[in-house]
Structure formats: C-alpha cells, structure tokens
Amino acid sequence: MRCMRRDGPGVGRWHGALLLGMLVALVYAMAVPATSAQRPGDQTARRVEPMAVARKPNGPLQIIISIDRQTLRLFDQDGLVEQATVSTGTGGFPTPTGIFSIIDKEKDHFSNIYRGASMPYMQRLTMSGVALHSGIVTGRPASHGCVRLPHAYAIHLFRLTRLGARVIIANVELSPASIEHPRLFKPQRPQLATASGASVKLASLPKQEQDRLALAAALASELQREVARAKIGEATAEREAALKATAVSVFISRATQRVYVRHGFLPLLDAPVAIRDADHPIGTHVYTAVQTAGDGTHMRWTAVSYPQKAGASDAGRALDRIELPPEITERISGMLTPGATLIVSDQGPSRQMRPWGTDFIILAD
16 A cells, blocks of 8 residues: 655644654553463563562562463562562573572673673572573563563562572462471471481580580581582672571482482582382472461471372372481471471482582472
8 A cells, every 4th residue: 555645834743743643652552561461372472560569578588480471479478579570481492490599699790601691680590591680571481591570670679689589480370378287397406416427405415515516516517618619619708698698498309319408508418318109209399487486496387389290299298208317307497497498309409400509409390
C-alpha cells in the first residue's frame, strides 16, 4: 500500500503531532505493569512488572526462582517478602535448576566469558558463570544462563543479601512450608571433638579444661582456614568476616550414602550415613532453620521439596529414613543458628562444587 502524500504549510505541525503521539505511546507501554502471568514455554514478549516489594525482611533470607513463571521470590522467617520478574537462560544456554547459594558478590562485574559483558550487581551462584545480575528483563527466557533482574531490583536485592544466602532454582514454582520433625537439629551448646572422635560437652568439664579445649578448637579452625587460603588464595578481611558469619550447611546424599558439613565455604565433616531403603528414591528437599523458639533450645524449620518422582519420599518421610550417628547430630546441633540448612537429595555433590571456597551445589536432574 502506498503512503499518502501530504503537502502544504501544515505538514510540519502534522509530523510534530505524529512524533509526539508515538513518544507518548512508547512511554505508556513501558510504564504499564503486567497483569497476566506467563504460561510455561511462552516465548512471546509481554509487559513486565519489575518488582513488587511487600515489606522489610525479617530473619534469614531464601531466594526461590521459577523458570516456568520467570519470577524470583524472596522469603524470610515469616514467609513471602517480595517478588520480581526475571529473564533466565534460553536456547543452548539454559539456567541450571538445583540448589545453590550466593558465593560471591560484585557491584561492577564484567564477564570473562562473553567479551567483557557488563553484569552489574552480580551475585555468583557457580564458578562456571551462572549468577544473578542486572540486565534486560522481558519476562521470558533471554540470557546465556544467568538470571537477569530489573536494574532497580538488582540493586535492592544486592543490598539485602549476604554470602551464603540459599538460592533454589526450579522449573516450577516452589514455596517453603513449616515442618516439625524429631530428626531436625535442635540448638545445643557447642561440642568439641576429642582425639578418639567422641564429642565432649563443655559444661561438664572444669573451667581450665574448657578454656584449653576452646583454644585448641580455635587453633584447629584457623589452621583449616590457612590451608584453604593456600588452595584458593587470600581473601579480603571483609569477605573473611562475611564467611565466618554464615550459617552451617549440611548435605545428605543418597547417591554417596554420606553426610557432608560445611561452614564458611570450608568442609568440616564427611562421614557415612545410614539411609533406610537406600535403593528407593528419597527426593530432593531443602530444610531451613528460620528462627529459634522457646528458651532457645528449639528451632523452627521450613522445607522446600522438588516435584517428587514416583516412589520418592515427601519432606517428612525423607527424614524418617535417615539415621545419623548421635555424635554427628550433637556436633551439628552445637553449630546450629538461624539460616542453617539441611539438604537431602538422591543426587551427589555437583562438579560445580569446589573442595574449598563454595557452599554445596546440588543440580536437579
């Protein structure tokens, strides 16, 4: 169809009005938030609601990302805090699903994989390049594997989180639910391991012996950190302080029949564990200690479970099947603080994990 020709003295005014109208329409389209959710697999662009901040968070934070819905939701000890629209990986660069934590943060980061691409307010999840960061968000998959956040929300989340914050990525939308179970750890006084491997309760020892054992434990911990520094390089004082403030992480793997414990991205324990009916799936579950209760000797927990395969256990029955030696339970309980996590999975440790310098990384199959 041919364009209509316009001549005469009103042409300039007509062009000006047309341009103004186009600009108004463009601004309006960018400003209007989305009102409909994206269906799984929907690759069409849609209007995006950058973020919906509900309230100030309280207690340890947990980030849960849904690839189907292209959303990030932030939870604390009281439940959902806020959510934001994201853009995850597409094509041959899918965002991996699984259990991660924030292992590094950098305000001004540039990719060493994609020709120095800018990744502002980067929060690293793997050493292979997957991270949360500011970027163009369309509400549909669009990245090379990272999780892009609206710029304002990337700044906001960067300021809220700390190293070690748990991040769960799934194809479907998952939510934490309260759980009570006798095999979930309860806060206790710290335990120290003797040379024979048995644990000793500090309160039962004379004061002088308590001081001596506490000094020995501190020296052993510092020696372990020095070995880690030799392997992964010296960290800044700020990072060291942040890692010491992280909560303990526990991982029980049906694949390896072992329990692993890490704190501050350092391995503390690796021991056999008994899992009843070990030939049957147990599922993948993340239990989070969210708040001390009562007189400080009780802990409130939540659980997030990935969609179960046929025959797999739910979050409660998974714990029924696990038998930890009492000395290991006591040792973990002595380190328990809000924010601590217990991961139970059919999977073993991911290749994305490092012997030193990362928390547990468990990829969903």
